[in-house]
Amino acid sequence: MRVDLLSREYPPQVYGGAGVHVDHLSRQLRRLVDLRVHCFGGPRQETNVTGHRTPGELADANAALQAMGIAPAMAAATAGADVVHSHTWYANIAGHLAKLCHGTPHVVTAHSLEPLRPWKAEQLGGGYALSSWAERTATEAADVVIAVSRAMAQDLLRCLPGLDPDRVVVIHNGIDTDEFTPVGDTSRLARLGVRTDRPVVACVARLTRQKGLLHLLRAAPHLTPGTQLVMCVSAPDTPDLAEEFAVLAREVTGKGADVVLVEEPLSRDALRQLLSHADVFACPSVYEPMGIVNLEAMACGTPVVATAVGGIPEVVADEETGLLVPLVTDEEAFAKDLAARVDELLADPERARRMGREGRRRAEVRFSWAAAAARVHAVYQSLI
Known part of the structure; x- marks a missing residue:
């Protein structure tokens, strides 16, 4: 069985959870099917992986138009596949075109939904209407839609x-517990400015409103004094959001909060060390x-x-x-609730x-990913 996997993100160009998902799922699927990967970006050295570039005449166009x-090129390249499987709206429309043009069954994995991310309009402008249309059109027409949670x-x-x-079927994301495991090494933490002689609260996320990073910054002054908040943020949606975050970070630091900002993607070793040694x-x-x-x-025991x-x-x-902390609309109340729950664990x-320990066991x-891939494979088999 030949399966063509369509995604914007694929190593080494991975910046979010969908890219992590595609990376790990593809590793497992190669053991089960003849897998071809089509992604955005330049040529890849990996066998059966094709990077598709933005057409030159769209180089300065809105990101959604790009x-x-x-x-079309991605869809054309899937000719001969038994199944196409797309991830995120960026690639969903290519999967839909492949279904229309070649009659190939189309599987969509839904990692998020544009209607529930209105802040994306800040990033995409008018392209947000286009991304919403592409996602809706492709998903409603797909043969199977995999949801990553209930x-x-x-x-x-x-x-x-x-x-x-x-x-619609539910197949949860997975985790490689060999790759993410508690480690004793702290050598990379010092280079990031992280001190392990005081309580450490860590957060790693893209700088998008979805991740609530401004809320965590507002919680920083309410944490127990001496607590170090390490925020690893990268890939801001917009320059305006990056500036808003920087201004708030300076403000809470001025109030005495100990905030360490890491504004570049972490290496895998550095991420493991931070997750292993955060309280x-x-x-x-x-x-x-x-x-x-x-x-x-959780896999790192935190x-x-x-x-x-x-x-x-x-x-x-x-x-x-x-x-777990209920999300409330009162920003100050939510910040205090976050801080209070963190402090509960720091105090005990x-x-x-x-x-x-229980988190590690639950992850294992x-x-x-092997179990997730087996369920995805069963979806493919149901379509041919």
Whole structure:
């Protein structure tokens, strides 16, 4: 069986959870099918991986138009595939074109939904209407839609009334617990400015409103004095958001909060070290269909304090592997709630360690990429 996987992100150009998903899922799928990968960007050295470039005449166009410009070439390259499988709206439209042109069954994995991310209009401008149209059109017409959580499945059916519920299946993201495992080394932390002689609260995320990073910054002054908040942020959606974040960071630091900002993507070694040696991992997302980074923290034995939104409660077991915080509209109240839940664990190290151990066990037992790939493979088989 030949399967063509379509994605904007693919190594080495991975910046978000969807890219991590595609990277790890593709490794497992290669053991099960004849896999071809089509992604955005320049040529790749890896066998059966094709990087598709933006057409020259669209070099200065809106980002959504650029994605639409790549779609025809990507769809054309799938000729001969038994199944096409697309990830995120950037590639969904290419999968839809392949279905129309070649009659190939199209599988969509829904990592998020544009209607639930209105802040994307800041990044895409008028392209947000185009991205929403592309996502809706391709998803409603897909043969199977894979939701990465039960909450994501509910969102799909609520936001896309044209989608047949019988074509939606839930397959959770996975985690490589050999790659993400507790490590003793701290050599890279000092280079990042992280001190391990005081409590460390870590957060790793893209700088987008979805991730709630401004909320966590507002929580910093309410943390127990002496707590170091390490925020690893990269890939800001817009220059305006980057400036807003920087201004708030200076403001809370001026109030005495100990905030360490890391504004470039972490190497895998540095990420493992940070997750292993943080006392608490914080995830303040306002929208999160699943949240792979929480699994990464759990696999490294770190308890998680996260908002109770989307698929997060399906990953972080409240009072077992971490603590969940209800999302409220009052920004100051939410900031205080976040800080209070983090402080609960900092004040009780044994409880935190127990949650960390249980998080590692939960990651090993319930979330493996091999199991996820086997379920995806079964979806493919049902279509041919």
